Amino acid sequence: MEQVANVIVDVPAMQTNQPYSYLIPAPLKHTVELGMRVAVPFGRGNRMIQGFVVGFSEVDPTAQENVQLKMIKAVLDLKPVLNQELISLSAWLAHQAYAFQITVLQAMLPSMFRAKYKKYLRPIDEINDPEIQQLFAGRELIEYDETQFTPEQVSKLTKLQREGCLEFYYEVNNQAKAKTRLGIKSLLDFEQLEEARSGLTKAAHKQSGLLSLLQTLAPEQVVAKEQILATYDISEAVITTGAKKGWLAKVPMEIYRDPMANYDIKPSQALTLQPDQQAALTAINDAAGQAETFLLEGVTGSGKTEVYLQAMQHTLAQGRTALMLVPEIALTPQMMVRVRSRFGQQVAVLHSGLSVGERYDEWRRIERGEAKVVVGARSAVFAPLDNIGLIIMDEEHETTYKQEENPRYHARDVAMWRSQYYQAPIVLGSATPSLESRARAQKGVYQLLRMPKRINQQVMPAVEIVDMREEIKKGPESTFSEALLTALKARLARGEQSVLMLNRRGFSSFMMCRDCGYVLQCPNCDIGLTLHMDTHSMKCHYCGHEEGIPKMCPNCQSTAIRYYGTGTQKVEQELHELLPEARILRMDLDTTRKKGAHENMLTAFGAHEADILLGTQMIAKGLDFPLVTLVGVLNADTALGLPDFHAAERTFQLLTQVAGRAGRAELPGEVYVQTYNPDHYAIQLAKAHDYEQFYQQEMQLRHLAKYPPYFFTIKLQGSDLDERTAAQNMSQIGRWLKKRLPADTIFLGPTPRSIARINQRYYYQIVIKYRHQNELDQVLNELLERAQSVGRNAFQLSIDREPVSFM
Numbered sequence: 001m002e003q004v005a006n007v008i009v010d011v012p013a014m015q016t017n018q019p020y021s022y023l024i025p026a027p028l029k030h031t032v033e034l035g036m037r038v039a040v041p042f043g044r045g046n047r048m049i050q051g052f053v054v055g056f057s058e059v060d061p062t063a064q065e066n067v068q069l070k071m072i073k074a075v076l077d078l079k080p081v082l083n084q085e086l087i088s089l090s091a092w093l094a095h096q097a098y099a100f101q102i103t104v105l106q107a108m109l110p111s112m113f114r115a116k117y118k119k120y121l122r123p124i125d126e127i128n129d130p131e132i133q134q135l136f137a138g139r140e141l142i143e144y145d146e147t148q149f150t151p152e153q154v155s156k157l158t159k160l161q162r163e164g165c166l167e168f169y170y171e172v173n174n175q176a177k178a179k180t181r182l183g184i185k186s187l188l189d190f191e192q193l194e195e196a197r198s199g200l201t202k203a204a205h206k207q208s209g210l211l212s213l214l215q216t217l218a219p220e221q222v223v224a225k226e227q228i229l230a231t232y233d234i235s236e237a238v239i240t241t242g243a244k245k246g247w248l249a250k251v252p253m254e255i256y257r258d259p260m261a262n263y264d265i266k267p268s269q270a271l272t273l274q275p276d277q278q279a280a281l282t283a284i285n286d287a288a289g290q291a292e293t294f295l296l297e298g299v300t301g302s303g304k305t306e307v308y309l310q311a312m313q314h315t316l317a318q319g320r321t322a323l324m325l326v327p328e329i330a331l332t333p334q335m336m337v338r339v340r341s342r343f344g345q346q347v348a349v350l351h352s353g354l355s356v357g358e359r360y361d362e363w364r365r366i367e368r369g370e371a372k373v374v375v376g377a378r379s380a381v382f383a384p385l386d387n388i389g390l391i392i393m394d395e396e397h398e399t400t401y402k403q404e405e406n407p408r409y410h411a412r413d414v415a416m417w418r419s420q421y422y423q424a425p426i427v428l429g430s431a432t433p434s435l436e437s438r439a440r441a442q443k444g445v446y447q448l449l450r451m452p453k454r455i456n457q458q459v460m461p462a463v464e465i466v467d468m469r470e471e472i473k474k475g476p477e478s479t480f481s482e483a484l485l486t487a488l489k490a491r492l493a494r495g496e497q498s499v500l501m502l503n504r505r506g507f508s509s510f511m512m513c514r515d516c517g518y519v520l521q522c523p524n525c526d527i528g529l530t531l532h533m534d535t536h537s538m539k540c541h542y543c544g545h546e547e548g549i550p551k552m553c554p555n556c557q558s559t560a561i562r563y564y565g566t567g568t569q570k571v572e573q574e575l576h577e578l579l580p581e582a583r584i585l586r587m588d589l590d591t592t593r594k595k596g597a598h599e600n601m602l603t604a605f606g607a608h609e610a611d612i613l614l615g616t617q618m619i620a621k622g623l624d625f626p627l628v629t630l631v632g633v634l635n636a637d638t639a640l641g642l643p644d645f646h647a648a649e650r651t652f653q654l655l656t657q658v659a660g661r662a663g664r665a666e667l668p669g670e671v672y673v674q675t676y677n678p679d680h681y682a683i684q685l686a687k688a689h690d691y692e693q694f695y696q697q698e699m700q701l702r703h704l705a706k707y708p709p710y711f712f713t714i715k716l717q718g719s720d721l722d723e724r725t726a727a728q729n730m731s732q733i734g735r736w737l738k739k740r741l742p743a744d745t746i747f748l749g750p751t752p753r754s755i756a757r758i759n760q761r762y763y764y765q766i767v768i769k770y771r772h773q774n775e776l777d778q779v780l781n782e783l784l785e786r787a788q789s790v791g792r793n794a795f796q797l798s799i800d801r802e803p804v805s806f807m
């Protein structure tokens with residue numbers, strides 16, 4: 001019998017969840033471990049690909065079915081990158097999210113771990129073609145990059161390869177690299193030190209200083225050279241002499257890139273809790289060691305974060321680790337600072353704003369057990385923490401927790417799985433819980449913890465609804481109502497701060513011809529192009545197509561072109577004209593693209609370097625600035641018009657969140673909500689800060705319409721370059737499915753998607769509503785395997801559990 005490694009291979013073309021068996025060459029017998037990445041040959045061409053070792057088994061190497069077994073070529077890691085827990089999680093998640101295990105495994109690791117392939121061509125027989133001979137120019141192999149060759153050369157090369165004169169050769173490269181700097185370690189023991197010192201002349205006091213330093217080092221201790229130069233009166237030359245004399249060795253020393261190095265972080269102490277906070281904390285702490293789920297429903301400014309921090313403290317004190325998820329990086333800077341100031345270097349942060357190197361280093365600090373608290377966005381739910389004792393999911397209702405690309409997982413589901421695995425409590429926190437979670441708490445599946453009051457008897461901000469239909473009648477079109485403008489002026493006069501939100505959901509700036517009504521469209525997608533003033537171009541938000549701003553209508557050649565829509569830039573201009581003395585910070589996708597821009601803006605605003613923070617939804621959450629006493633929502637209802645049953649819920653959540661930024665400290669807050677739908681229940685109930693009433697009312701509507709949380713939903717989308725193929729395949733899938741679905745399932749479609757064509761592919765979709773969780777998993781996973789076809793040109797199927805959008 002011989003041991004073989006079971007490897008999940010990275011072959012996008014033929015995905016399957018079945019691992020392949022590989023023999024382990026003798027020199028690697030003790031090297032290959034569970035959770036390591038390996039390079040293995042695959043397929044007829046034996047091309048080198050990356051794989052993950054997910055298990056081992058014993059086989060008889062002489063058995064008929066095993067004589068063909070191939071051998072692992074190389075091990076890509078010094079230590080496993082995944083442990084048993086994460087491997088089990090990936091297998092479960094692949095099934096749960098209708099994805100392939102390899103896709104899940106890759107999503108779990110920082111992108112730096114993703115292998116890069118290089119494809120080479122190597123002659124293995126005589127080549128007579130002079131043009132091809134010249135390509136090689138005597139070299140043993142050349143990199144094969146189709147874009148570097150002419151089409152004639154490509155066809156010649158492929159022909160030679162088929163004839164057996166050339167072969168492709170693949171190389172897998174590891175992208176991950178640790179950063180090192182030069183360190184110094186002592187080579188002298190105590191006696192040798194004494195001896196060296198006695199050999200020095202009186203004048204050599206610098207070298208004597210070096211010896212004193214070496215004396216303070218423990219055996220094998222390494223100090224950074226830079227640190228020595230900066231801290232002691234020891235020069236580069238003295239170190240070099242020391243090395244020559246054999247006193248010390250220069251060694252590379254691994255250093256971590258700290259994503260928070262530029263923050264000014266002061267240590268903080270646990271605050272004395274208010275009674276509601278204390279009750280919540282006690283409940284959570286009492287559940288230590290159990291996979292209990294809590295829904296912490298606390299109004300904005302009720303001090304949820306302080307409860308999280310103290311619960312984490314309790315977990316750390318028990319020698320276990322804590323995972324804290326936050327919705328997006330817009331929220332993370334302030335939150336990260338708060339967690340760091342409580343727990344210091346034990347905290348690692350993981351979010352998309354990190355550089356590749358920072359991410360890699362944070363990941364390894366966690367994996368090595370050096371960081372015991374992780375704060376991060378969605379994919380941080382895969383952080384390689386061991387012995388998790390507590391999981392926190394802040395703003396649990398946020399849609400950013402759902403990944404919309406493959407693997408289409410929800411971080412909450414993954415967090416729940418890990419909570420079960422480690423028997424650790426999980427806390428879902430929000431001022432406006434998702435209906436799903438709130439309904440589960442109602443049924444007693446989750447334990448509901450409530451904090452209905454703000455800290456220090458601070459009142460909820462007063463919300464004023466401004467009817468923009470009336471406003472239009474008053475005078476020339478403006479983004480700002482009289483009431484909001486007056487309130488802004490009052491803040492300026494009092495030296496207080498304001499936050500203005502422009503709701504960009506379901507809304508974009510576009511270009512239209514005033515003579516013929518033509519709207520500039522993307523050539524690849526059925527959607528209008530969006531105007532971007534910063535790059536002076538029109539862009540497609542779906543496929544990335546970009547072109548210049550037209551001066552003339554492409555349809556009728558008229559020059560009467562108008563730009564519609566209120567972008568943040570336009571609002572900023574308007575604001576400058578209305579309030580020339582105001583210092584304005586604009587925060588949107590365009591101004592925060594640069595690394596660190598986001599944090600810098602928030603820091604500046606926190607330091608009162610600006611009076612008004614103007615931004616998109618990204619400013620709605622988490623911000624905690626004591627001087628902010630006014631919040632203005634410029635357009636509350638853009639999302640209400642969307643054909644999606646979530647519209648009211650999302651609007652209510654957004655308004656509640658952004659209103660919650662006002663009046664969080666001593667000064668009372670005021671909110672102005674500008675809307676064309678002043679009577680809509682989502683807007684009225686946000687004004688009243690009445691989540692409970694909203695929950696009741698929305699649940700009734702969902703019940704009537706058979707929507708979540710009364711039903712579970714699945715969205716299937718099929719696409720093809722050819723519209724008819726897309727439609728026909730989806731009809732066929734529909735028929736196949738209907739035969740296999742339970743009787744009480746509701747089946748809708750196939751219909752063309754609302755944006756039927758994206759990036760030249762046509763989309764058709766089916767929506768399924770069903771009653772019992774997981775009852776479709778078997779059938780849908782079978783469908784996924786069956787519908788696998790290869791390549792960009794072929795029909796592609798995606799299956800999305802609980803989609804964020806039905807469009």
Ligand SMILES: Nc1ncnc2c1ncn2[C@@H]1O[C@H](COP(=O)(O)OP(=O)(O)OP(=O)(O)O)[C@@H](O)[C@H]1O
Binds near residue numbers: 271298299305624664
């Ligand atoms: N027990 C306490 N005593 C004094 N101040 C507190 C206490 N708990 C929290 N605070 C302060 O109250 C403010 C609001 O708390 P926090 O930001 O934790 O609320 P939150 O519920 O997380 O808010 P949101 O959901 O709006 O982000 C913060 O400035 C925080 O430092």
Ligand SMILES: [Zn+2]
Binds near residue numbers: 516556
């Ligand atoms: Zn026109």
Ligand SMILES: [Zn+2]
Binds near residue numbers: 758
């Ligand atoms: Zn496009």
